[in-house]
Amino acid sequence: MLLPSPFRVEIFDTLGSTHDEVLSRARLGEAGFLWIMARSQTSGRGRLGRVWQSPPGNFYASLLLYDPAPLDSIAQLGFVAGVALYDAASEISGLSNLRLKWPNDLVVGGGVKLSGLLLEAVSTPRGRAVALGFGINCATSPKGLEYKTACLNDLAGRHIPAETLLVPLSTALDVWMKVWERGQGFALVRKAWMERAANLNQIIKVRRHADVLSGIFEGLDSSGRLLLRCGKESVTIEAGDVFLI
C-alpha cells in the first residue's frame, strides 16, 4: 500500500480501539502521520464514550497528527477531515449522492449516516497531539440507533474492501490540510464543505443542550459554526446534533 509521504500505517486484525492506540502511541512520543488501522475493534468508541460497533468489514482507523493548527483553529480540522472523507469515499465508491452533515458526518439522502469522526487533542511530550479517528461503514451498518445508517457496499452495489479507502483518504487529507494551511485557508475549506453539504438552504433540526431548533440551514460562518435562520433571526450554533428533515 503506497501512502503519500509522510503518512504510514500499521494494520491490526483486531484492537480495542484504534483511537486509544493512537493516543497511547502519542504519549510514548511516536512520530506523526501514523495511521493505526484495525479490521475490527472490541471497544470502538465514538463521541462521549458512546459505543462504535466495529464488526469486520468496515473501516476503522485513527491518524496521529501533531500541532495541526493553533488552538483557536483546531476545531476546523473536523471540516478538513469531512471534506477529505467525502472526496475519498466518492472516489472509491463512484457514488455522486454522498453529502456532508454538520460538522463532519458522511450521509446520503435524508441524513442516512455512513461514517463517524472522532477528534481528540491531548498534550504529549512532543506537543499537542490530535487523534483523528474515522469509522466508515463499508460492509455493514449498525441498526437500532436513533438515526438511519447505510453502508458503501449496498449503495455502490459492489464490494469495497475497507483497506482500499486508506490511500485516497490519506491523499485527500494531504491535499485539504495543505489548502487549510493551519487555519489560514479555512475560507476555502468552508467553501468546499458547503458545496458538499446536505440540505443547504433547506430546513434542518438542531438538538442543542437545552432545546431543539428548526430552521433554514444557511451554511457555516467564518469559523465553521452552523448558521440557522429561524424566522427573522439568524442563530449561530456552536454545538448540537443535526437532523435532516
Place this chain on the structure above:
Amino acid sequence: MKSPLPATAKAPKTEAIDSDLVRKLAQLLNESDLAELEVEKGDLRIRVARYSSAAPQIQHYAAAAPAQQIAPAAAAAAPAAPAPSAASSENVLKSPMVGTAFRRPSPDAKAFVEIGSVVKAGDRVLLVEAMKTFNEILAHRSGTVTATSVEDGQPVEYGQALMTIE
C-alpha cells in the same frame, strides 16, 4: 445576528479612541467573512474580533476580573479579613477556547475532578469540545480544587473561569 464584540483598542492614553472608526470596522466585519480585523494608524491600533453570541457567558468571564481589581480596596477597608478564596486570579483555570465543557469522559463516568480533589499541574481536569473536537484541559498548577465553575454540557467562552485550584 452575532455582534462583533468585544472590540479592543490599544492607543496612547492621550489620544481619544475614534468610536466612529470602531463602529465602521465592526460594520465591515459583519459584512465580511473575516473573524477579526486589525488596523493601525500612527500610534493607534484597533482590533475588532467576532465572538460567539452567547452573551451570558461573556458576563461570566467579566465577573472574574473585577474581583481581582477590587481586592486591594477591600483589603484596605478590612485588613484583618481573610482574602476571599476566589479572588486570586492565578488560582482560576480559564478556558483556552470557545466550546462546550465536559467534566467527565462519558455521561456515566466519574468526573475527572471534584471539589477537594488534589491535582498536579498537567493533570487532565476537564474536556472542552469545539465542533466535535475534544480538547483536554490540564490543571495549570498543583493544588486542591476548591470550586468548579461549569457543568457538563455547558457552553464556555474564551477566558471563562472553569475551576479554581488553590
